[in-house]
Amino acid sequence: MHHLSTFVTRPLVAALALATVGLVAVHAEDAKPAAPALANSLNPNDKSAEPDEKLLKKDVAVKVEDGKYFDAEGHPTFHVTDQGKKVDWYAYSGYRRYHAECHVCHGPDGMGSTYAPALKDSLKHLSYEEFIGILAGGKQDVSSSEQKVMPAFGDNKNVMCYADDLYVYLKARAAGAMGRIRPGDKEDKPEAAKKNEKECLGG
Numbered sequence: 001m002h003h004l005s006t007f008v009t010r011p012l013v014a015a016l017a018l019a020t021v022g023l024v025a026v027h028a029e030d031a032k033p034a035a036p037a038l039a040n041s042l043n044p045n046d047k048s049a050e051p052d053e054k055l056l057k058k059d060v061a062v063k064v065e066d067g068k069y070f071d072a073e074g075h076p077t078f079h080v081t082d083q084g085k086k087v088d089w090y091a092y093s094g095y096r097r098y099h100a101e102c103h104v105c106h107g108p109d110g111m112g113s114t115y116a117p118a119l120k121d122s123l124k125h126l127s128y129e130e131f132i133g134i135l136a137g138g139k140q141d142v143s144s145s146e147q148k149v150m151p152a153f154g155d156n157k158n159v160m161c162y163a164d165d166l167y168v169y170l171k172a173r174a175a176g177a178m179g180r181i182r183p184g185d186k187e188d189k190p191e192a193a194k195k196n197e198k199e200c201l202g203g
Helices: 006-008 013-026 053-058 089-102 128-137 165-174 191-201
Strands: 064-065 068-070 139-142 146-148
Touching: 013 068, 053 165, 068 089, 089 165, 089 191
Parallel strands: none
Antiparallel strands: 064 068, 139 146
């Protein structure tokens, strides 16, 4: 993926990404289900992360491949264990990447701001393909009272190399599985994540 800008700006980027995920999931192992009761148990007083039972059920991890979890549709998803105190690596990485690249506009913890929407709410309805497409190509919303522009990050490796991480973290926020707190314990960084990161960043 040395020519990242060429890859991510193609109109079929989301379809290609989904196809890759689907192929990986075919060879995945079954994931041990995480109890919905664990949702946001690390910070139970956080009203911004009240569990959404419908999303928790829809986004539950059913497959795991090299430390990466997938839902029944083959999309990356979160996995909370150890009495709600431990998250998968990608959710943790997504938290870090979000606060390094996205929170200036979209607010801390995906809560939104006066000029950018709360992504914890947007991910309640955006599909994986839509999320990747907007991240790579940007988006412009124009109404009679305001104009909001989401810049394209297709050329930004610090964003696109961690697109799935961001998606997983924001899905966890949308479902109420993670609250407004830095994740404490986390799963070890998978070897596959190390390899993909090195290849994507050109290291």
